[in-house]
Amino acid sequence: MEYYSPLMLCVITVAALDICALVLIIAAYREKSSGRKRWDRISSSMELVEQGYTYQLGCDEILIGRHASADIRLSDMSVSRYHAMLTVADGVWTISDLGSKSGVYVNGVRIKKKTLHENDTITIGSRQLVLRKRRNARDE
Amino acid sequence: MSNPFSYIFSCLFVLLAHSTMLFNVYFNGSYTDEHQVFVIAAAVIGLDIVYFFLMLFFRQHTYNVDFMLILILNMSNIFQSCFGAVEFDHRHYITSLAALLASRVGYHVCRNHKWIQKQKVFIWIGIGLLAAVIFAFTGSRSMWITFEKFSIQPSEFMKILLILACATSITEQQNKHTVLGFSIVWENVILFFIAAGICLLQWWCRDLGSIPTFMAIYAAGFLLRICYPKAKFSRKTLFIAAGAVLLAGLVALHFAPDYVRARVFVNIWDDTEGDGFQQSRALIAIAEGGWFGKGPGKGALSGVFAHDSDIVFASVCEEWGLLFALMSVLMILILLSAPLFNPPRSYYHGTMAAGVCAAFTAQMALNIFGSCNLIPFTGVTIPFISTGGSSMAASGFMAGMLIAAQSPEFHKPGKKKTTKSKPGSSTKTAAGRSAKTASKSGTRSKTKKKPASSGRRAAV
Numbered sequence: 351m352e353y354y355s356p357l358m359l360c361v362i363t364v365a366a367l368d369i370c371a372l373v374l375i376i377a378a379y380r381e382k383s384s385g386r387k388r389w390d391r392i393s394s395s396m397e398l399v400e401q402g403y404t405y406q407l408g409c410d411e412i413l414i415g416r417h418a419s420a421d422i423r424l425s426d427m428s429v430s431r432y433h434a435m436l437t438v439a440d441g442v443w444t445i446s447d448l449g450s451k452s453g454v455y456v457n458g459v460r461i462k463k464k465t466l467h468e469n470d471t472i473t474i475g476s477r478q479l480v481l482r483k484r485r486n487a488r489d490e
Numbered sequence: 491m492s493n494p495f496s497y498i499f500s501c502l503f504v505l506l507a508h509s510t511m512l513f514n515v516y517f518n519g520s521y522t523d524e525h526q527v528f529v530i531a532a533a534v535i536g537l538d539i540v541y542f543f544l545m546l547f548f549r550q551h552t553y554n555v556d557f558m559l560i561l562i563l564n565m566s567n568i569f570q571s572c573f574g575a576v577e578f579d580h581r582h583y584i585t586s587l588a589a590l591l592a593s594r595v596g597y598h599v600c601r602n603h604k605w606i607q608k609q610k611v612f613i614w615i616g617i618g619l620l621a622a623v624i625f626a627f628t629g630s631r632s633m634w635i636t637f638e639k640f641s642i643q644p645s646e647f648m649k650i651l652l653i654l655a656c657a658t659s660i661t662e663q664q665n666k667h668t669v670l671g672f673s674i675v676w677e678n679v680i681l682f683f684i685a686a687g688i689c690l691l692q693w694w695c696r697d698l699g700s701i702p703t704f705m706a707i708y709a710a711g712f713l714l715r716i717c718y719p720k721a722k723f724s725r726k727t728l729f730i731a732a733g734a735v736l737l738a739g740l741v742a743l744h745f746a747p748d749y750v751r752a753r754v755f756v757n758i759w760d761d762t763e764g765d766g767f768q769q770s771r772a773l774i775a776i777a778e779g780g781w782f783g784k785g786p787g788k789g790a791l792s793g794v795f796a797h798d799s800d801i802v803f804a805s806v807c808e809e810w811g812l813l814f815a816l817m818s819v820l821m822i823l824i825l826l827s828a829p830l831f832n833p834p835r836s837y838y839h840g841t842m843a844a845g846v847c848a849a850f851t852a853q854m855a856l857n858i859f860g861s862c863n864l865i866p867f868t869g870v871t872i873p874f875i876s877t878g879g880s881s882m883a884a885s886g887f888m889a890g891m892l893i894a895a896q897s898p899e900f901h902k903p904g905k906k907k908t909t910k911s912k913p914g915s916s917t918k919t920a921a922g923r924s925a926k927t928a929s930k931s932g933t934r935s936k937t938k939k940k941p942a943s944s945g946r947r948a949a950v
Contacts (some may be wrong), residue, residue: 356517356785357782359513359514359518360514360782360811360814362510362513362514363510363513363514364782364811364814365508366506366507366510366511367511367817367821368817369503369507370503370504370507370561371505371817371820371821371824372501373500374497374504374554374557374558374561377493377496377499377500377553377557377830378552378554378831379831380493380495380496380551381496381551382831382843383552384551384552385832385896386613389549389835392900409835409836410603410900411661411837413510422930427781429571438900439604440900458835461646481680
C-alpha cells in the first residue's frame with residue numbers, strides 16, 4: 351500500500367482512457383482521406399462541368415434541379431425544381447428524368463433513363479453539363 | 491488494412507486503456523480470490539488480441555467503429571465483473587461475444603443498399619411476425635420470453651427492424667400518388683402505421699421505457715424525409731407534426747396506468763422504500779462514489795434490483811467515479827459520431843446511421859437521466875454497458891449498421907465485386923488509378939466562383 355494510492359490509480363485509469371479516446375479520434379480522422387479515395391474508385395472520379403463550374407459527384411444519388419435542396423442546383427426557370435437524378439453503381443453513372451417539363455437530353459437525344467459515358471453532354475432545360483473525368487484523375 | 495500505423499496505435503492504446511483498468515482492479519479492487527482478477531485480465535486482453543487479429547481479415551474501409559466497439563465491450567466486461575465484488579461475469583462475457591458476432595452480421599446484411607432495399611417487404615413481414623410473437627408470448631404479463639435457462643426480450647430486435655424500415659423506404663420519396671386530391675407516398679404511410687403500431691404494442695406490453703426509443707428512431711427517419719428533396723414539407727407541417735406529438739403525449743399521460751402517473755409525479759425522497767427506492771439508492775451511490783469512485787468491487791448498490799442494467803450508470807459512478815462513468819458515456823458518443831468523420835454516401839446509409847444514433851442516444855438519455863431523477867425512471871439499458879443478452883445482441887447489430895454506413899457496398903446485387911469498371915465504359919482505365927489522386931472535395935462542391943454547399947448526408 352505504500353507504493354501507490356487509490357486516487358493515483360483512478361487518475362491514471364481515466365487518463366489512459368482519455369488518451370485512448372484521443373488516439374481513436376485521430377485514427378478516425380485519418381481514415382477520412384481513405385474514404386474519399388474509395389469513393390473515387392466507386393464513382394470513377396467523374397465530375398460534372400458547366401461553363402466554368404465544376405460539380406463534384408460525392409454520393410450515389412445526386413438530384414439536379416432548381417430547388418434549394420437539390421444536390422446540383424441550377425437556378426434557371428427552364429429547369430424543373432426536381433429535374434433529374436444521377437445514380438452510380440459499379441463505377442457507372444446513370445441519369446433519370448424525374449418527370450421534368452423540359453426533359454433530359456443526352457448528346458441531343460431525349461431520354462427517360464440512360465447510362466452515361468465520359469464526355470457525354472447532358473442538356474437540362476437551357477443548361478448544358480458535361481460528364482468528364484476529374485482533371486487530376488486524367489493526368490494520371 | 492489501409493493504414494497500418496493507425497491500426498497499430500489504435501490496438502496499443504485500447505490495450506493500454508484496458509490494462510490500466512485491470513491494474514486498478516488488482517491494486518484498488520475488493521476481492522478475496524486473486525485468481526478472479528487474472529481470469530478477468532486473461533479474458534479481456536485475450537478478446538482484445540483475438541479481435542485485433544480478426545480485424546486484419548475484415549474487408550472494410552474504416553475500422554474506427556470496430557475499435558470503439560471492442561473498447562466499450564471490454565470496459566463493460568470489467569465493470570460487470572466488479573459490481574459488488576470482483577468475480578468474472580462469464581454470462582456478460584458471452585453476451586459481449588454475441589454482440590461482436592451480431593455486429594458482423596449487421597455489417598454484412600446492411601452494407602449493400604441496393605440489395606436490402608429489395609428486401610423491404612420481408613422487413614415489413616418481419617415486423618409483423620415479431621409483433622405477433624410479442625402479442626402472443628409476452629403481452630401485458632411480461633416483456634420477456636423465458637426458456638429453460640435464458641430469456642429474450644423480442645422488442646429489442648424490433649428497433650433494428652424499424653431502423654431498416656425507415657432506411658429502406660427513404661428513396662421512395664419520388665413515387666408520389668394522388669389520392670383524393672392529396673399527394674402521398676405509400677411507403678411513408680406504411681412506415682407511420684408501423685411506428686404507431688409498435689408504440690401501441692409497447693404500451694400494451696407496459697414496456698413504456700422503450701416507446702421514446704422507437705419514437706426517436708421514427709423521428710430521425712421522419713426528419714430525413716423532410717430533407718429528402720421530393721418531400722415538400724413546410725414549416726406549417728412541421729409545427730402540426732410537433733403539436734400532434736405533444737397532444738399524443740398528453741393524451742397518453744391522461745390514459746396511462748396509475749403506476750406510470752405515480753412514477754412521473756413521484757417525489758423519490760418521500761417514498762425511498764417504495765416507488766423511489768431505486769432512484770434514491772442510485773443518487774446516494776453516485777454521491778458516495780464522488781469523482782474517482784470507491785474502488786472496483788466496493789460498491790453497495792449491487793444489492794439493489796437492476797443495478798447492472800437499469801441503474802448501471804449509478805453503479806459505475808459508485809465504483810469507478812463520476813469522471814470515469816462520464817468517459818464511458820463519451821466513448822459511446824464517439825462511436826456514434828463515426829458518420830461525422832466519414833459521411834454516408836447514400837440516403838439509405840445516412841438514414842440508417844441516423845436511426846442508430848437516435849436509438850442509442852435516447853436509450854442513454856433515458857437510463858442516465860432516469861438514474862439521476864431528472865426524468866421518470868424507466869427500465870431502459872445503456873447500449874453495451876448494461877447487462878442483458880437481447881440488448882447486447884441488438885446493440886451489436888446496430889453497431890454493425892454503423893460499420894456498414896462507414897464501409898458501404900455500391901455494387902449491384904449479384905455482381906461480382908471488382909475494382910475495375912464495367913467493360914465498354916470509357917472510364918474503366920482510371921478506375922483503380924484514380925484512388926491515388928483523390929482530390930480534397932467533399933460530397934459536393936463547386937470548385938469555382940460559388941462556395942461549396944453542405945451535403946445533406948454530412949448532417950447525420
